Amino acid sequence: MEGSDIKVALQYSNSYGLPGFREWIRTRQALDHRPPYASDAEWNVCVTSGSQHGLHKAFSMLLDEGDTIFVEDPTYPGALASLRPLHVNIVGVSMDEDGMRADQLDRLLEVHRAHRPKCVYLIPTGQNPTGCTMSTERRRAILEVAHRHRILILEDDPYFNLYYGRSLSSESAEGFTIARRPQSFFELDQHHIVLRFDSLSKVLSSGLRLGWVTGPSFLVEKLQLHQQASCLHASGLSQGVALAILNQWGSAGWSEHVRLAAEFYRARRDLIVRLADKHLSGLVEYTVPAAGMFLWIRLTHVADSRALILQEAVSARVLMVPGALFQVNGQSPSSFVRASFSLATEAEMDTALQRVADLLRAHQQRCAQ
Amino acid sequence: EDSLVHRSTWTLRYPSLEEPHISPHHLSFIIILTISHCKTTKQNRYPNPSRQDKRDLMFVVSSLRSALSLGSISSRSLAKSSLLSSLTRSARSYAQVLDSIPKPGDEHYGVKHPDYDKFLSKRGRLYGPSAIRALQPLVSSPGMISLGGGMPNPDLFPFAGLQLRLKSGETIDVDETLLRQALQYSPSDGLPELRDFLLNFQAFYHGHPQDVSPPRAVCVTNGSQDGIAKAMEMFLDEDDSLLLENPTYSGTLAALRPLQCNLVGVATDHEGLDPAHLRSILESWPQEKKKPKVLYLIPTGQNPSGSSLSDRRRMDVYFLAREHDLLILEDDPYFFLQFADWSERYLSLMSLDVDGRVIRFDSFSKVISGGMRLGWVTGPKTLVDRIQFQEQATNLHASGLSQAVLLSLIDHWGAERLHEHLDKVANAYRERRDLCVRLSEKYLTGLAEWRVPQAGMFLWYKIPGVEDTDKLIMEEALKNKVLMVPGGAFNPEGKATSYVRAAFSTASEQDMEEAIKRFAGLLRTEKDRKR
Numbered sequence: 001m002e003g004s005d006i007k008v009a010l011q012y013s014n015s016y017g018l019p020g021f022r023e024w025i026r027t028r029q030a031l032d033h034r035p036p037y038a039s040d041a042e043w044n045v046c047v048t049s050g051s052q053h054g055l056h057k058a059f060s061m062l063l064d065e066g067d068t069i070f071v072e073d074p075t076y077p078g079a080l081a082s083l084r085p086l087h088v089n090i091v092g093v094s095m096d097e098d099g100m101r102a103d104q105l106d107r108l109l110e111v112h113r114a115h116r117p118k119c120v121y122l123i124p125t126g127q128n129p130t131g132c133t134m135s136t137e138r139r140r141a142i143l144e145v146a147h148r149h150r151i152l153i154l155e156d157d158p159y160f161n162l163y164y165g166r167s168l169s170s171e172s173a174e175g176f177t178i179a180r181r182p183q184s185f186f187e188l189d190q191h192h193i194v195l196r197f198d199s200l201s202k203v204l205s206s207g208l209r210l211g212w213v214t215g216p217s218f219l220v221e222k223l224q225l226h227q228q229a230s231c232l233h234a235s236g237l238s239q240g241v242a243l244a245i246l247n248q249w250g251s252a253g254w255s256e257h258v259r260l261a262a263e264f265y266r267a268r269r270d271l272i273v274r275l276a277d278k279h280l281s282g283l284v285e286y287t288v289p290a291a292g293m294f295l296w297i298r299l300t301h302v303a304d305s306r307a308l309i310l311q312e313a314v315s316a317r318v319l320m321v322p323g324a325l326f327q328v329n330g331q332s333p334s335s336f337v338r339a340s341f342s343l344a345t346e347a348e349m350d351t352a353l354q355r356v357a358d359l360l361r362a363h364q365q366r367c368a369q
Numbered sequence: 370e371d372s373l374v375h376r377s378t379w380t381l382r383y384p385s386l387e388e389p390h391i392s393p394h395h396l397s398f399i400i401i402l403t404i405s406h407c408k409t410t411k412q413n414r415y416p417n418p419s420r421q422d423k424r425d426l427m428f429v430v431s432s433l434r435s436a437l438s439l440g441s442i443s444s445r446s447l448a449k450s451s452l453l454s455s456l457t458r459s460a461r462s463y464a465q466v467l468d469s470i471p472k473p474g475d476e477h478y479g480v481k482h483p484d485y486d487k488f489l490s491k492r493g494r495l496y497g498p499s500a501i502r503a504l505q506p507l508v509s510s511p512g513m514i515s516l517g518g519g520m521p522n523p524d525l526f527p528f529a530g531l532q533l534r535l536k537s538g539e540t541i542d543v544d545e546t547l548l549r550q551a552l553q554y555s556p557s558d559g560l561p562e563l564r565d566f567l568l569n570f571q572a573f574y575h576g577h578p579q580d581v582s583p584p585r586a587v588c589v590t591n592g593s594q595d596g597i598a599k600a601m602e603m604f605l606d607e608d609d610s611l612l613l614e615n616p617t618y619s620g621t622l623a624a625l626r627p628l629q630c631n632l633v634g635v636a637t638d639h640e641g642l643d644p645a646h647l648r649s650i651l652e653s654w655p656q657e658k659k660k661p662k663v664l665y666l667i668p669t670g671q672n673p674s675g676s677s678l679s680d681r682r683r684m685d686v687y688f689l690a691r692e693h694d695l696l697i698l699e700d701d702p703y704f705f706l707q708f709a710d711w712s713e714r715y716l717s718l719m720s721l722d723v724d725g726r727v728i729r730f731d732s733f734s735k736v737i738s739g740g741m742r743l744g745w746v747t748g749p750k751t752l753v754d755r756i757q758f759q760e761q762a763t764n765l766h767a768s769g770l771s772q773a774v775l776l777s778l779i780d781h782w783g784a785e786r787l788h789e790h791l792d793k794v795a796n797a798y799r800e801r802r803d804l805c806v807r808l809s810e811k812y813l814t815g816l817a818e819w820r821v822p823q824a825g826m827f828l829w830y831k832i833p834g835v836e837d838t839d840k841l842i843m844e845e846a847l848k849n850k851v852l853m854v855p856g857g858a859f860n861p862e863g864k865a866t867s868y869v870r871a872a873f874s875t876a877s878e879q880d881m882e883e884a885i886k887r888f889a890g891l892l893r894t895e896k897d898r899k900r
Binding site for chain 2: 008009010011012013048049050052053056060077078081082084085086087128201202203204205206207208209226228229230231232233234235236237238240241245257260261264265268293294313314317318319320321325330338339340341342343344348349351352355
């Protein structure tokens with residue numbers, strides 16, 4: 001980075017984001033989502049310090065005390081942490097293998113009709129913690145419900161580029177190509193009720209703190225005003241550095257990079273599934289994730305995984321996150337644990353799951369006694 | 370002894386303000402200066418301990434001088450004869466001399482820790498530590514394998530190395546480990562090495578009260594504006610009242626608006642916030658209304674007025690805060706843009722803070738880079754931890770890249786060169802101030818009034834005869850192709866004012882002259898029009 005690029009990055013800049021970076025984002029969004037807007041002026045993007053930051057701004061912007069927001073149950077704890085200080089009703093909507101249930105959302109919207117329902121927050125691809133990816137059909141159903149009840153949709157999609165599809169590599173004869181990704185809420189958003197949150201954290205760098213929000217211009221403008229009054233703008237240095245590499249890659253380079261990323265995580269998904277089958281058959285249940293970095297495991301004979309982890313983890317020398325931490329009601333017991341397959345080596349994963357198996361068998365024995 | 374850094378403590382015992390007219394015969398005050406030694410961190414960033422001593426003693430002398438101006442002749446001569454001369458000797462003998470001066474009941478001057486909990490807003494209370502982070506200690510158990518964290522795999526991050534080129538021509542290769550740390554999620558209060566550096570930095574430039582409980586902590590934020598916005602949210606409910614200067618920084622007003630609390634503007638003049646007005650506001654506060662508990666101010670080179678709170682007033686304000694149990698939010702981005710010699714500079718409110726009631730907001734925006742978004746909050750750990758919780762729930766942490774770049778620069782420069790750089794920056798702004806004042810005298814005499822700022826980057830013009838500079842600027846200034854900010858933007862009530870803010874930070878000499886000329890033309894036309 002040199003000359004005017006570095007100068008611009010080091011000085012105060014536009015709260016929407018560095019012009020060059022915004023351009024790249026707009027081009028990207030057009031390619032990935034074919035925004036269903038009559039003109040480019042009707043939708044806008046704003047760079048934020050990570051997508052979590054954008055989410056926080058959106059929550060503050062949309063929710064008054066006593067308003068109601070619907071979320072998947074379980075969901076990302078960072079969103080709950082951001083929502084709790086706002087004194088809103090957080091209503092958890094149950095999920096099945098295809099994500100948030102549209103019929104449940106519909107029913108709960110009726111139930112809470114008098115409590116000023118405002119929006120639904122969801123993570124439709126490789127959800128944290130369940131690893132669930134919503135099909136295009138389910139997304140359409142949710143959109144229809146939201147539109148009918150006149151609420152907004154906050155689409156949090158940090159694992160969008162880590163979609164690799166359900167099929168394990170062992171199942172396909174040809175080389176790996178990205179399975180057809182479901183269409184995003186933003187792409188399906190005929191009625192312009194979707195605010196979308198993207199992130200570079202999983203594919204470029206999490207420490208850079210770079211994400212962006214996309215949606216109807218009116219809403220994005222409000223969000224940008226909020227940013228103006230708090231952190232002014234996302235780090236110019238981070239934006240400048242990201243832009244430098246994105247420009248060097250060009251569109252083809254980006255596509256290749258995300259393809260590599262998806263393949264990278266798919267291989268790890270395959271690994272953990274193979275090892276889980278090897279060590280944990282009969283002890284746990286899980287659904288194979290089609291995206292992201294998490295395996296959501298149900299410990300079949302354990303009523304409360306938190307007690308098990310917190311008490312046994314140190315002696316068992318294996319750690320996973322108890323499911324209760326992701327629930328809207330953190331107090332109720334959960335049989336689930338979240339295992340991440342992003343960092344551990346094959347040997348570590350093997351040992352870890354072996355230890356989980358031992359832990360569970362010991363627990364089973366104790367219960368039998 | 371080379372590895373030691375002096376840290377000094379003093380408890381300022383101030384004449385009782387219960388008696389508004391201080392009787393010279395009742396004047397008594399005690400300044401206890403304790404110089405204590407403690408080890409530096411391994412890096413030993415701060416050489417030359419005696420510089421800090423000198424500054425401490427200068428402060429004591431100047432506060433003595435201002436207090437003595439109210440004192441009796443006998444006190445004065447006693448002070449002058451034994452006190453001032455003993456300043457040149459060791460601190461211990463100095464303290465002994467001070468003990469000989471009569472003092473009021475000690476209990477009145479004891480340390481008064483605020484009860485931090487009662488300052489928190491409803492929202493502030495609900496930010497808490499992340500439950501997943503609470504599992505962190507388990508991760509480091511021996512032999513533990515964790516499939517717990519949600520971190521992405523850094524193998525996919527395409528950056529292998531980072532090199533910085535300085536204007537001096539030098540290059541810095543960013544340390545690989547540091548870069549790796551910087552590219553991954555990192556702690557919400559900042560990269561540990563940076564946080565530790567900043568604690569030392571604060572200790573050097575602001576002193577460090579001994580045995581303070583809770584201890585002082587630092588949290589790195591996305592620019593100091595980020596820290597301020599979070600602090601406001603942490604303390605202010607809708608029915609709260611915030612004390613702040615009138616005028617004040619428009620960015621803070623923007624952050625405050627959504628909180629919908631009551632803003633109480635305190636009068637200011639060329640020496641900053643007027644403590645007498647602050648006192649009268651607090652003393653005449655209606656019983657039924659929730660009493661203000663927080664004071665926000667920009668005590669050095671204020672944006673927009675350019676004024677700096679005098680040393681005497683800093684003590685007055687701090688003493689008032691003690692009396693009325695206020696927390697002070699000290700917003701000080703122009704602290705290093707002071708034009709006086711280092712030994713003559715204003716000291717921060719944080720350096721007076723024996724109670725732990727000051728939360729200080731620093732920024733590297735004016736001295737290193739504004740675009741990098743790096744600021745930091747310093748204050749009592751109990752409160753700074755809560756800012757950290759807010760970071761956890763929002764931006765997670767300040768840009769790791771920005772932090773790594775800053776750390777690399779500081780490592781490369783060392784404390785001495787950093788100090789030199791701060792010198793350079795202050796000198797550059799002083800020259801610009803001199804230029805702007807010179808040009809103002811040349812073109813604007815008789816048309817506008819102003820005070821010469823001792824710090825910062827702003828000149829605050831008063832336009833006599835103009836009630837509403839908003840109109841003047843929006844209509845006439847744009848026509849005349851010169852832009853300055855109308856004072857209304859800085860008024861807590863948004864009211865129109867006779868003031869206009871000019872910044873002397875970026876314009877070239879020719880541009881500045883042209884701008885001020887055009888502004889003069891505009892004002893002359895306006896004057897003629899009125900006649």
